[in-house]
Amino acid sequence: MRLHRNPPAPRRPLRALAGAVTALALSLTLPATAARAEEAAGPSTVVGEIVQAWPEAGPAGSAAEAEHAEAPLTWVESPTGEAVRVPTEAVAGLAVGSTVEVTVGAHVPDAAGQEGFEPARDVLGAQLLQEAPEARAARVAGLTNQVTVAMVVPAGGRRDGATLAQLVAAVEGPVAEFWSGETDGTVRLGVTAAHDWLQTTAGCADPTALWNEVADRTGFVPGPGRHLVVYVSSQPRDLPGCSYALGQVGAGVGAGGRVYVRDVLPSVITHELGHNFGLGHSSGHQCDAAMETGACRTAPYRDYYDVMGASWREVGSLNAPQAAQLGVLPPSAQLPVEAAGPATTVTLAPLGSRAGTRAVRLTDATGSTYWLELRAAVGRDAWLGATGNRFGLDSGVLLHRTGRMPDTALLLDGSPSPAAGWDDDLRAALPVGVPVPVAGGAFTVTVDAVTATGATVTVVPAAGAAVPVTPLPETDAAPQVLAATPVASAPDPVAAAPATPAAPAGVAAPAPVVAAAPAAQEVPAAPVVTGMQLVEPVPAAVRTASRAGWAAPAAGAAGLTALVLAGWGVTRKRGVRAGD
Template sequence: MAVSVATMTVGAAAPLAFAEPAETPPGIEIAITGTLAVVVSELPDAGAPTVLLEAPGGAVLELQGVDPAEVRTGDQFSGVVTVDADLGAALDDLAEQVPDGEPEATSDDPSSTDPGGIDLDSTDPINADSALGQALLAQSMAAELPVEAVSSEVTPAADAPAAAAREQATAGVVPARAHTVDIAIVGQSVGATAYFTDAQVNALVAELSAYWASQSGGAIPQITRSTPIRRIAVGNPCDAKGVWAAAANAFGQPQPFQYYGSGQARHLVTIATPTPGDGCEAGSGLGSVGVGVHTGGLSWNAVAGPDAASIVGHELGHNFGLGHSNLHSCAGNTIVEGIPNGSGVYSNGCLDEEYADYYDIMSGGLSYCADRCYTTDKITALNVAHKSSLGFLNAASLANLSLPSSELSAAHTVTLRAASDTSGLRGIRLVNPQDGGVYFVEFRNGAGLDAGGLYTTPVGGGSGVRVLRLADGNAPSSRVLSPLPAAGGTRNQLLDSGETFTTANRGVSVSIASASASAVTLNVKLNKADSFSSVGDPRLSATTARFGTALTVTPGAASPAATGTTYQWRRNGSAIAGATSASYKPTLGDIGAKLSATVTLTRAGYVPSARTTPETSAVTGPAMQRVSGADRYATAVALSKLGYPDTAPVVYVATGANFPDALAAAPAAATQGGPLLLAATWGLPDPVKDEIRRLKPARIVVVGSSAVVSDTVMAQLKALQKNTVRLAGADRYATAQAIIDDAFPGTVGEGWLATGANFPDALSAAAVAGSRGVPVLLLDGSRPTVDRRTAALLDRLRPAKLAIAGSAGVVSSGIEAALKKSYAVTRQAGADRYTTSQALNATTFANPKVVYLATGTGFADALAGAAIAGTTAGPLYVIPGHCVPGAVVDKIAAWGTTRVVIIGGPSVLSPAVETLTRC
């Protein structure tokens, strides 16, 4: 059962509200179990609902960090909260109050109720049941400071009884049950509580009992006081939470929320000494708002005497599950009612004026001042919308009119008695066949219970026919609508003769056929025409959107059911060509834009209904960065600048003419912390010289013999850095071993093996190995077993495990079998070079921030890219030149990668790669 709190003031504003949470640093942790209550301040400027926590020892505290929409009054909270850090200064003093020898509290179980002290040096939460915990909670309550949930487990309360269902219209849905009240008079001193006498209390209870018996149709046959009146001195009679706790204790109920909200039809009524200002003046009130008529509840009332029944009766109405009676106001004479655009908000400038329907007890209608002030303590009848919401009207009291699904329109003539009458048909409930909206119609004549009500005074609206609606949700407020006036008329809250109340979609119309002092006859029309009677809003599967992650739109339910559905996805409101299915995967072109979907429902003979979802947040996705130069040498330089924007301790130089000698250099360069640059056969290009000067390396490593990297290049490099060495061997495999011996002089935890006969597998493995700081060993993969040179190198490196890059077609199964005799060996392979690249990267990378893409048909760009990828812990995928394999696109999307680096110009990797076009 959800509960909220409402406030009212007579003749003045009612600023009473719970303290706003202060922005403070994390406070003192307390492990606690208690009962929750959801409360809502219903002042015009009120914010979101508030959750209150009833703590052990009776403290009642505002609880932050728990969503009010996810809990309800009576739920049990178990977890850890923090009290305000400002109370920390008092912790030593509070600790001294704990008796010597008392056991320390434990926090292994936050729900523990074993009381005890606390070790001030401990980081464990304080037990709420300990003397120290209760002292801290009491101080928080006294200072009106909130507590913050750090961790929580909420156990739901028992479901509200079926009798609490809204808008029950059949007889007997609310079983009759007598209610009882515990009444406490509170003030700053016992003497101050004598202002409201026992005789006044008894008269008040008798008056309210008679009133609610008549308005509930007998569902609340009587209200009685079964306990002695308590007169209690409190420090602050205006603090509703503190007053409730003190009063409940006086009646032997230290847990007021748990007891008075438990469905026992029992109410705690506190009457406070009025105090001018601060929301405590005579006429102020605060009450818990339940969803069940017989739930019970609590109220705080500041009354002066004559207005007691109006104030206390109003707060009891909240306890029974009622909101306020409001006035729906729209400027001018063209708008019938606002279009809801959120709780209590309307998109076309209309608004609900809190309390301003001065026709019934749930308004603020006890006084009104214009040229002069009019005041009354007269309680008027409950409006028909509120009565219907609580199930107080049976079929003989309320006419329910709706349009059968087989009909397009219907006309009714209905005669109503006054709302203040005790029998006969006193209300109409209408269902708009166009949109399912519910309207109520009643007649007020200022007689019977309404005689002397504020609306009958010169400043009141007078007698007549009224049209009302109910807000959605628990404890709904009613709102009275103002029909558009006839030509030359004045708009007011009443439907006058000659006027017709018509909804904007013309689904409902009401006009007066005839009227007398005691009854009115109305003409009611319901029109479906050819429109859907109701269409729910379509919903997106997520409110946030990211590149590559599919969104799905679900159509809203329609009545009658649609037989056709079409879809159109939109980018910043404009249609996206071809995006006409129920799901859509955002593309790179959507990044930064907001997406929505229009769903159009169709049915033969009906006007199509098109509704658009709210927009997502701006689409997020990776930034695409192409790194390239005029040729392969300039591309390698561009990669070096990307990976090493400052300096580098070492630079590796390999030939740009062929790949074999350089294959082992990429993981070595990544491990040693430097780039891999390329040299031409004729010498060192100027951009490469300039890059080396910029990097200021302490060492340059030339990969390959003078037949591969000429002595001319060697001389040019030595002119840049004397510490230039050449690593070479008799063939590509010996050169690879020389590179490994130089870069990995000790042992390694693992090693990768790839064929030296081709480059794709070795380069993909190089980025993986570089990121892991391990070598790639090249071998002749066509051999039936491991060659002696490779076996000797492995003996020196002593890896615990080995990984083979590529299938048995490139590294034989015989080599694999031989290696398995001495090492733990795995093989990573795919059907081709592209799927092998994916398999290799899958072994190492999870959620990388950067991904590199290089062509799988040329070695040069991938060679330099593998060194940079290994350094930045990003995978290098070799891909076709005109598209990106779908599995790679899916990985980029799933990982949340923020940057994709495309290595090479458009002639190497086409513009389709920049948009991650799938192969």
């Protein structure tokens, strides 16, 4: 392998590509001439690493929010840095990051090829040669994670108004503070090298070539705990192949990885580094007027409390299942309750307090895991009680379920709406004083009381689940893009929000309703992944009146703090909220 190749991450099955791939197109492919020559020569053998990537669209609230890929793309990347795209489902048994020998044949048509990617090659045979290696980072100069940042104008682009100082300030300031605080110092990242504007011959259509060229010109050498964060100019906004952001998924906090972003919004950079650490998305799971039975859907990015959900100005505390996956939720902060255990009453401390019992972990007889946590206007979640709560999110006890990649944390709706109201329902807290069946009745959870300093919760296990819950999709869903409109010069949405919300042009239709299916055993925890790449869209729940999409940040010190959602309005089940 070339020194600047990063080990990729475990594969995830294919979900149908969204029609809006143009804005988030992503391709790691051989040059067209080479691909045509190979096809003309018949079947050929490729030896290399399995690499997967999801393109991510824009931040929460913008027209770009709906522009997201709904399936991973897959390549076999050779030691020379070249890559051949293959159908994801054709290599479903091979883990991302592993070294394989694949025999490929003729080109096969698919949606990505129709969007301008190099065509995928048919897989005639595949053999695993080596499992993905484990990576561990060494602490250097007090840092566990060293970050090289670079400003880049890709082929076909032009410089925008962002500055190297803004990028460095974002990474060394709010991004580093978030990960240090949420991991209790397990992650200490900092910028160890910074490079101003570079013009590359590679474009976004081949992110591997782009990252490799930047690595060569900056001296970046990948390895455990080493991250390359590339700011790709946002001009022109619709540059072919350029996603809003792209992050390689690693095997853990020490894996390192590559990222590019087209915005200096701290939550976006924080989110992409979360993928480097091995996290998938924090999404929403909604069922038709029920908690988890009947017709259900998984709505990517729909956990607005969490940085691994929709990207916007607030990042909130890392939710319990994501913290547990990283291994940074200590035993002293969580209370386990088994399906066969006794009734338990616990006082939950606010998640943002960073002290006390902050999570209750429920494990049913099938191994499915649920988490109770209290969100209150405390610490990093203080915005819940201020005008920063743009989306009117609840304070209260939330219920999450551990999911599979790409949605490794699922926020369940504690006060579920009928399917027709899903898009407008961002209220998720469990009601006070109402027994709520969880895991089909394996547990009954009652929130007895909620105060500003804690919540009393009673959990009563039952002998077994009387009502089968609707199983999660058999094939793993792909992350989607969060669309917001970070415009440095935009007025504060508190004052500028329109009275009547309007849907942006091109907003994708809600995810299809999944009919109830026979109960199936859930994978208890998402497997750790390495080297996957993701790109983010914005959930349909956010309806923005602005059709400007996201724009390049203005130069100057005010650029970071002014990156906020502009022109949004959300209709919720408790009425229309045009602003705070």
